Amino acid sequence: DGGITQSPKYLFRKEGQNVTLSCEQNLNHDAMYWYRQDPGQGLRLIYYSQIVNDFQKGDIAEGYSVSREKKESFPLTVTSAQKNPTAFYLCASKGQVNTGELFFGEGSRLTVL
Amino acid sequence: GENVEQHPSTLSVQEGDSAVIKCTYSDSASNYFPWYKQELGKGPQLIIDIRSNVGEKKDQRIAVTLNKTAKHFSLHITETQPEDSAVYFCAARTQGAQKLVFGQGTRLTINP
Numbered sequence: 313d314g315g316i317t318q319s320p321k322y323l324f325r326k327e328g329q330n331v332t333l334s335c336e337q338n339l340n341h342d343a344m345y346w347y348r349q350d351p352g353q354g355l356r357l358i359y360y361s362q363i364v365n366d367f368q369k370g371d372i373a374e375g376y377s378v379s380r381e382k383k384e385s386f387p388l389t390v391t392s393a394q395k396n397p398t399a400f401y402l403c404a405s406k407g408q409v410n411t412g413e414l415f416f417g418e419g420s421r422l423t424v425l
Numbered sequence: 426g427e428n429v430e431q432h433p434s435t436l437s438v439q440e441g442d443s444a445v446i447k448c449t450y451s452d453s454a455s456n457y458f459p460w461y462k463q464e465l466g467k468g469p470q471l472i473i474d475i476r477s478n479v480g481e482k483k484d485q486r487i488a489v490t491l492n493k494t495a496k497h498f499s500l501h502i503t504e505t506q507p508e509d510s511a512v513y514f515c516a517a518r519t520q521g522a523q524k525l526v527f528g529q530g531t532r533l534t535i536n537p
Binding site: 316343354356357402404412413414419 | 426429431434457459461466467468469470471474514518523524525526527528529530
């Protein structure tokens with residue numbers, strides 16, 4: 313089935329460690345996005361990529377990094393510079409430029425101890 | 426940039442009654458307004474969307490209305506059912522932009 317796969321679903325890390333969240337899609341979509349979800353704050357955009365080897369900062373990019381070496385993959389690294397990394401992270405993709413719909417993965421919950 | 430405000434943050438209705446969730450946006454150039462439903466432990470899914478050239482769109486029990494002058498749009502769910510219980514997000518996108526700005530979310534609970 314076509315869709316977006318995020319892994320791991322749950323992740324625990326010690327403070328000061330970098331962690332990488334995986335996002336893979338087989339929808340042949342050009343654009344991919346990373347959102348952070350916190351209670352009462354909706355979905356906030358971290359980074360997005362409209363094409364391979366290109367990406368832009370979203371509204372809360374500090375402490376995060378991404379890469380887009382392949383069309384189907386858009387991993388997110390949460391670095392030790394991120395002050396409040398505990399959150400639910402959602403990856404999404406979008407097809408044609410004029411198509412509005414985002415397709416989301418099931419998310420990764422990161423807890424920093 | 427665009428800012429989207431969503432109300433209420435929580436909403437509880439009796440099964441069979443209607444539910445209304447409201448959003449306001451700040452950028453008059455925004456022209457696309459989707460609504461997403463997020464069930465527990467899942468990612469959000471698009472349930473309905475509307476573009477700025479129409480005022481209302483309906484899909485079975487779900488409808489969205491848009492008031493461009495007032496810069497607000499609303500989600501209406503009629504004849505609510507237990508499976509409607511979820512978190513709902515509104516969003517807005519400015520013409521030419523490639524990113525959606527989301528509201529804060531509304532947790533809807535349908536009481537049997």
